[in-house]
Amino acid sequence: MNYHWNWHVFFQSAAKNQTYLDWLISGALTTLALGLLAWAIALVLGAILGVMRTVPNRGLRAIGATYVELFRNIPLLVQLFIWYFVLPELLPFGDAIKQMNPFAQQFLAAVLCLGTFTAARVCEQVRSGIISLPRGQKNAGLALGLTLRQTYGHVLLPMAFRIIVPPLTSEFLNVFKNSAVASTIGLLELAAQGRQLVDYTAQPYESFIAVTLLYVVINLAVMAVMRWIEQRTRVPGYIGSK
């Protein structure tokens, strides 16, 4: 193939005072911000839903189960388009959303979409973590006079979260990978910057290689952080703990 490699392309001027490298960096930062915010939503919402799926209350369990089925059986892309195109039309304060600047609209839709989508998956992990605890833990908590709420807060959830760190790691990685879907609504995150670079520089291979490497770097960073957390929070006496 007669492809003309040109790695200097990243240092060429893209716009006033900006090189293409600056575009890539801003894309990576957007991806990071998007992923971290969505992950925060997913952890909180997922924990609440996971608890709801295990409490002795039929109604709450049904709500949790419905949420999971709904968010797991509709493609992420469709959910994103519903957040971005459909909800502003239907919500009473939709007009206010439509007046925000385009980047804020895209970012808000992407964060909420990724957060609620991932929450369904976190919920299932939290639920399986709680279920995997010996029944004696809950009974012991209640026998000590803790209320159900206290038992969850002080006994069940702290244990469950320590057990499910490994599967949460892969969900955390998924958040960043899934964030690339936000490029479809025009949010200039990493993948979108990569496509823009292809259009502007006509150097597709350099652009895609750079973007791919940046995703790999984000992946490795997340894995390193999670491995550190995993080592710190291992439950003594469980398989995998030293």
Add this chain to the structure above:
Amino acid sequence: MGYSFDFSSINPANLKVLGDGMLLSLEITATAVVVGIIWGTLLAMMRLSSIKPLQWFAAGYVNVFRSIPLVMVLLWFFLIVPQFLQKIFNLSPADDLRVASALVAFSLFEAAYYSEIIRAGIQSVPKGQIAAAQALGMSYGQSMRLVILPQAFRNMVPLLLTQGIVLFQDTSLVYVSALAEFFGEAYGIGERDGRIVEMMLFAGAVYFVICFGASLLVRYYQKKVVL
């Protein structure tokens, strides 16, 4: 407030278009499931073999594909595959190779995920089974084909099918190449008629019915068949 719904875009003519799109989605899904499972099985066997270079290759392959977003994988393949095919088959650059690119991309991408499921499945077969097969005088190929893989697959079927449902949802992402599968058609119709709201809700409902129905079937199968 006060959005007035108008579902007139969902008429027979458009449903025909949407149906064709759905056929393409299903074609991509079916191809990727079949090729992905075959190639994934080979990768899993390489990963578990005693030959180091094969292990490294399989591990590298799986880790690379699993650390890159599917959107990026698709963009890569829409860039590379047409050039390769044009070189090999002497096609003109005008030929539309996006379907071929999508098929290759999903097959190779899903193989990485399938291989991890299959590897876990093979490892879940008790060691004694291999020893017993070898004691009966079976070769490596025979013991894999006749003893290990049948048992592994029987346990893995629900996971493989669930991965197929995920894959079906992921086919919507070929939208990045403007290829007209179900989602692309639905969005296109919505944009043309100014009815994106209705078409997106409709697309979501269709995906939900298909995927939820399929996952109920998987659960039923899991209860009946798995050892």
